[in-house]
Amino acid sequence: MSTEFPSKNGVNREWHVIDAQNVVLGKLASKAAMLLMGKHKPTFTPFLDAGDHVIVINADKVKVTGRKEEDKLYRHFTGYPGGLVEKSLKQVRAEKPVRLVEDAIFGMLPKTKLGKQMYRKLKVYAGDRHPHAAQQPAALTVK
Numbered sequence: 285m286s287t288e289f290p291s292k293n294g295v296n297r298e299w300h301v302i303d304a305q306n307v308v309l310g311k312l313a314s315k316a317a318m319l320l321m322g323k324h325k326p327t328f329t330p331f332l333d334a335g336d337h338v339i340v341i342n343a344d345k346v347k348v349t350g351r352k353e354e355d356k357l358y359r360h361f362t363g364y365p366g367g368l369v370e371k372s373l374k375q376v377r378a379e380k381p382v383r384l385v386e387d388a389i390f391g392m393l394p395k396t397k398l399g400k401q402m403y404r405k406l407k408v409y410a411g412d413r414h415p416h417a418a419q420q421p422a423a424l425t426v427k
Contacts, residue, residue, distance in 0.1 A: 290327040290334055297405075298336045299421035301414070305342040307426045308349060309388050315426045316340060317392035320402045333398055337405045339421055340389075344381035344410040348373065358387065382408045 300319055304312055322328050322335035348356070356373040376383055385408050393399040407416065 288327065290329055290332060292332060295322075295332070295334045299339065299416065299419040300336055300424045301339045301341060301421040302424050302426060303342055303412075304340050304385060305345040305412075306347055309346050309384065312340070312346060312385065312426050313388035313392055315424070316389045316406065319424075320389070320393060320405055331398070333401050335402055335405060337419070337421075338407070339414050339416055340385055340406070340408045341412050341414055342410075343385040343408050344377065346381075346385060353377075358383070381410050 302312060302316060316338045318324055319338050320335045322333070325334060327334060353374050354372055357370050358373065358376050359368060359370050361368050371379075373384065386406070389406060390403055393402050407414065
């Protein structure tokens, strides 16, 4: 008896909605990354993108533990001399709350072309509405 091997065209992708309200950021990110990679499926293959689509709503209400609100820094470089920009989690949440969730999930995906392809299946929204109702996403809870 041979083992079933998934092909790129034979992947069945589902859509999941995760409500981030009062959910710890790390737990949310690890659950979403697992779904994007397809590790929850019995046909998981490390070199194929067999993951599902993930929609995260209420990203502005995600919870962090400890003193991360003041201590955690988000850095990016503008490309100019002296252009290192550092912002605290509190400042990033005020300006662009979606970035908190996107960066946490992106950090848990593979650092390859395949990881970038998986990241494109992630949709994050600050509010509780999303425009993907036609895909009939299944609601998921993160403990």
